[in-house]
Amino acid sequence: MSSAQAHLELRGLNKTYPNTESPAVDSIDLNVAEGELVALLGPSGCGKTTTLRMVAGLLDPSAGEIVVNGKDLVGTPVHKRGMGMVFQSYALFPHMTVAENVGFGLQMRKLPRKEVKDRVQEALAMVQLDHLAQRRPAALSGGQQQRVALARALVVEPTLLLLDEPLSNLDAKLREAMRREIKQIQQRLGTTTLFVTHDQDEALDMADKIAIMHNGVIAQYAPPEEIFDRPATRFVATFVGKANFIEATEVVGRGGGRYRVSSDLLGTLEVEGVEGIEAAEDAALVVRPHRLGVRRRGESSAPQIGGEIVPGGPVVPGRVVDSAYTGNVRSLVVDVPDGQQIMIDELTVRDRALAIGDEVEIAFDPDDAFLVGSR
């Protein structure tokens, strides 16, 4: 199996369902390069499925263009789009065997019987299911059904592979194994892929780029590291990972995405941030809980952050009000002077457990703070 690599571009794509006021998908633009795996990530109801179904041709857009390899596909019926889709429910044909399911798309393309047989065999081997070719879908486990659905979508060498929450019906262990498997197959075939999920771990793990969707718009479109370290909005910061927000009282732009930011809690710091922030109103510093250091007040050693010594950043006093142990990580909630609460995740260390009521000091590293604006 190979793949003719396709380039997908959504331009001003809009869908307003009949009898609804606000659009489910609100004029989004998205550019997916050849061979990329892009995740559409967002909470339930943000318009991910709607977007994917429009790309697949299962739903007509209200406005906008779906351009694949330079050709606008709006108006092209689903069966002529040549895409492969994996449904959340897998949608395997219950009246056909595994082999017949996988061969369906090839049969529709009127390929010779021999070629269908060979390619089905090859596709089933790719997902390690060649020994189950004559089974019915009902006699397969969830993970096996998932792999049949994947083989069925890929065997036709689709221009685009579309996956709608493909892993949400699997248990946690299997889900992680399938993540790797899908990713490996996708990379080997080089099929341009659009992947819908509401699971941030899945998106961070698998995607080359993530489009964060929120209320029908794309809040940020960037590689996983950038989404996590440089969130474009407060929503992105809270939806992907945990985030502390420290409200800014004064913001002075220094150009190139750098700002001098004052806050009641941390005083004045020089930090990076989203470009184009002009006012302090609604601007806030995002600090990830695991990038904070914490020590018992009065302890002599410097607070630790990820094993490194803090280079003289601001230090804030506080009192532990909650402590949750999850094995690798202890999650603390600390009351700090301005009435705010700060979340801290510290790697658990032997012989050290901060308890509720402990007086502590929290160390911030300005390099780990990122300024986001009002949106």
Place this chain on the structure above:
Amino acid sequence: MSAAKTTQGTPGAAPGDTSRPAPLLPGRGNRSRTRWELLALLIPGLIGLLLAFILPVLAMFRMSLNEHGTAGALVETISIASYQAVLSDPFYWQVIWNTLVMGFGCALAAVVLSYPLALFLVRTTSKWKGVLIALAIAPLLTSAVARTFGWIAILGDQGMINSVLLALGVVETPLRMNNNMFGSTVALVEILMPYSILAMISGFGRLNPALEEAAGSLGASKFKVFTKVTLPLTLPGIFTGFLLVFVLAISAFVTPRLMGGGRVFILATEIYNEATQTLNWPLASALAMILLVVFGLFILLYQRAVKRIDQG
């Protein structure tokens, strides 16, 4: 270390062996007890079935072995004279044939007409879905007799259609749409359609919009989606609807009698004639037994077909 394990294991196994039958026995007892309890729940229904179905059928079978005396008297005996009389008379073969043709015609027409309706009713996402399904089966609220008279008013020689055609000069003499097989079939189809719609709606469980979308995404045109996915998945519902209408049609009496005007000869009407006019009860019973055998055969065929669908 390993020796210690074995020595620990062996005495451990001994009490295990003695205690093993213990938990199993009450288990087995439990299972058979619940089995008997389940069977007990069936008893009222079984008694009803015995009194209202099995005993009458046995009585009827016994009656079919009696003889019809020359003076019209019932002769208690054991003979297959009535069956011989039926099976050696071409008229009754014609009656059986008519019955089957009418049953098939009704079932086919009802299924073809009900299928699009049932598909629509299953698929619609309208908030009126419940109301629409109720409307589709609402004709059952009216008695079959009343609806048959309605059809006489429509198809009769002075009926609606013929009046219009005559008035418009399209035809010179009224079209014969009543007092024949055509009229009986039309009325029966309309009367039985609610049953086939219901049977299909309940038989379309495997249909799922995602399957049709998946087929489309794999390159199947609308027509291919229908023939490769929709139709195979709805076959069980189609078969159930067909069988139900067929069985109801070949046992229908009122409608063929009224619409047929005495000129439609099918098993139900002949049984009625033999039983009430000729008073030949043994012959009527033999005909009824033959009808029962026809039922049985078709239910067997249906089960075979459904099994085939489920397996492939």
